[in-house]
Amino acid sequence: MLLNIVHETRYSFTQGVTHGLQRLRLRPKSSHGQTVVEWTTQLEGAVHEAEYDxxxxxxxxxxxIEPGAREVVVTCRxxxxxxxxNGIVGDQAGHMPLWCFLRPTPLTRAGLKVRxxxxRVDADRTDRLTYLHKLSHAVREAIDYVPGVTDVNTSAEQALAVGRGVCQDHAHVFISAGRLVDIPTRYVGGYLKMDGQIEQEAGHGWAEAYVPDLGWVGFDVSNAISPDERYVRVATGCDYSEAAPVTGIATGAGESRLSVHVSVEESQAGQQQQAQDQPPGEQQQSQGG
Structure with a gap:
């Protein structure tokens, strides 16, 4: 599938910024299952300083951030x-050893509720893939998908306590539970092409777990599936804080307001190619997000 993505992040400040730095993790990486054809980042009110892995x-x-700026706009296309x-990403490719993904973090530290x-997960832990699918189902049953209840600082324990949350909370609880039973797990931030909906208020988040002989395997708890061709991986980390799309500081800015606009759609070229490859008499079925 060929996906076109636009991601705009806009910060508005009540006063001109004296000094500010932002760290952007917005560029997808070519990896197992995806190839970045093109990607550009445009800045308004800020200038590029450095780039690294x-x-x-x-x-x-x-x-x-440019001194005196009262608005910063980052637009990626x-x-x-x-x-x-089938959600399989493959072996570990970063600089982090697998044992790092067993460590608890403030957002994923297991407490009484995760334990x-x-x-309650009735599955043989030696059959890791089956166990992980049942764990994903258990997390989805424990937390109803309700936006606006939690935020980026909500931990796995806190999300379980309220029983409501979003994709980030599902991922953190799954990660916390996996580490508790000695399975390396990590957070993934990226994009999801939703059926019948191009415009979105934010990107998407899910989890990956390490399975022997397969490597990293994705689990989108919120949608109860493993990521398919509708997903684009952008950043990974031990939790959301290491994969957040934009982080930074701004001094002298007064109060700030954030707005995010995301659109993900299949390109016309991709749709035409898919139609050519489709056998006569068959129709592609659309799956709900």
């Missing part, structure tokens, strides 16, 4: 070719 092999752009590999959830 972090410890998770995420492509990071460091930008500085690109095209990514994707394939359905109770793990105890």
């Amino acid at each position: 972090d410890q998770n092999r995420n492509r990071v752009e460091l930008v500085s 690109g095209t990514v070719h994707t394939a359905d590999n 109770a959830l793990v105890a």
